[in-house]
Amino acid sequence: MALAYAPALESTPVRIAARYDHFIGGRWVPSSSGQTFATVNPATEEELAQVAVGTPEDVERAVAAAREAYERYWRPMRPADRAKFVYRIARAITERSRELAVLETMDGGKPIKESRDFDVVQAAAHFFYYAGWADKLRYAIHGSEHPEPVGVVGSIIPWNFPLLMAAWKIAPAIACGNTIVLKPAETTPLTALLLAEICEEAELPPGVVNILTGDGRTGAALVAHPGIDKIAFTGSTEVGKIIQKTVAGTRKRMTLELGGKAANIVFADAPLDQAIEGVVTGIYFNQGHVCCAGSRLLVQESVHDEVVDKLKARIETLRLGDPLDKNTDIGAINSAAQHAKISELVQSGVAEGAVLYQQSCALPARGFFHRASFFTGVSQSHRIAREEIFGPVLSIMTFRTADEAIEKANNTPYGLSAGVWTDKGSKSMYVAQRLQAGVVWCSTFNQFDPSSPFGGYRESGFGREGGVAGLHPYLSV
């Protein structure tokens, strides 16, 4: 008999308002234009709420509120007292974790298993970690006894880890004594707004954290605003380049965390069953909407067929469907636009001659879904080997020697992450030292911790988030 998995739906203990305003200066403020836009549940294609469109006037107001909070409350406050506020936010995230997880899944499409066990947990962990730094900043930079905050931070975050990216930006910024204006992604504003509610309940002084919703135009106005001292951006390389041009010649500091096309390198002597788990985590976690996803698999030629066979069998066990079902492994693609982009790149792979394999499950009738997929017979020149797909699509290539693997892995404009799978420690180290990537995972993949710095080489961006290094962009010596 087969083991059936009956639907195991998470209940939805979350109240979603019909309409959301900006959170500016500790108050809920409608768009100066009165305009709103819809945010949609990608698993059902139904509208969840209307959200305020951020105009240049709204940006002006938010930056002014952040400046006032910086001068009046936040910078003068004793660091130990600032820490208390940050701890309070961390605790509130933990207390409201179920609500945050459900909302994250409804607004973004990721499986409840991931939002519950990864996103919310990591978000709270970041606040806890940086809260601890608030009164110990004299130890953060060698040779600097009294580092100062930078001022007002303008931050733009993506839709793949909406709450977690907000935490990555807000926690170090405010722990260092800065204030922040944060714009969540257009398709996933709701958990950032719930985080604003948490800041309100934590009685954070008004204007320390401001959340401004909107699309690319809102983001552009924020980047261009002269009152911003530092830009922290996570998103596409394309937009990152535009931001860098805009900021050139100004006093603004900047950190960019951009795209990736990471290589996961599997040697013949690797524990293959475990390597397969790393490959699956690497590319199918969060439907592949991960900047550090292991989207290129480099397999040593002698085990290529075995790895492909194992991967074929493994993706059949991935359960695709309702993201609110606790057994779902592959949820919904974040938006119709992203779904179209993934489909277009998959078609290009087929057209260029690679061989496509997909899990055989049925797709739900509604919502944006894409089967777990991989390509064999991929060449370095194929678009699917060069462009970031940002979906559950893996490109498999082969290599013969360690040096060839390193050369192929580095043959990309990106450099965010990489993985190495071998049973030999010396080989692991040899390869890891030569990979041009901000993080290299050996015999594991997609492991995160607030104390560990994360960031890119080359077109994957610059600046680090997490750890002591994650404090530096928010401090002046």
Add this chain to the structure above:
Amino acid sequence: MPLLLSSASPTVDAVMLEARAAGFAKRSIKNEAKLAAIDLAIRCIDLTTLEGRDSPGRVRSLCAKAAYPAPGAPRVAAVCVYPNLVAVAKQALLGTGVLVASVATAFPSGLSSLDVKLRDTEAALASGADEIDMVIDRGAFLAGDENHVFAEIAAVKTLCGPIHLKVILETGELGSYDATRRASDLALEAGADVIKTSTGKIGTSATLATALVMAEALRDFARRTGEQRGLKVAGGVRNTKAAIAYLVLLDETLGDPWLSPGLFRIGASALLDDLLMQREKLATGRYSSLDYFAKD
């Protein structure tokens, strides 16, 4: 005698192995799926008593429960006892369809001569045992004498003939997942019909990660030879949630054929009561006191 396991076994890495194993326990099996899983788990139980104080009366009482656990509930797969009590169990289970399994080969340590081990097995078979649960010589295995271990298993299997042979690796004493994988491959090549995690006599018994290593060995063996061999987890599977996690492991690693008492067993005693209690809860919507379940 076929000897010498030559090819190397695949290595195992603990980090991703344990991450994968933890994922099985996270599956949420509810409602009708849970009821089906509970009944399957009951059908896969080797209801076990292996205590120095076991008596004919105690074994008869256990057999009664094995055959009729509760109204409407299926019978278990087998009763597992020491060789001296096989005849008692055999008689008590006559006509019930429940098999009698006997431990043998100087259980639980396995530290005796091959001759004694074979005589022990012979006695169990002569008393009518339907299945034999043997232990490997962990001392020899850890000393690197794989041929010795292989030869003992092969000799016991020859003696058993068509009688099912379960080979206990006692993974808690092997020290690493690599060793568990190697011992699994060795036992399968030597003729084990079923590979079994533990005796239940030491602190560390079955874990999901260990069972996953063994399931991967079974999957690779089936792929290589076309033969489906079985898995038995023993010791430490005390409640319904744990039992269901093992069924999920089988489902996602080996597939449908292994979800049957022919290829999967759980060696347990306390587990049955919890399965019956959860079964009752699903039927009535409430938990009954443990006083409502026969303690045997």
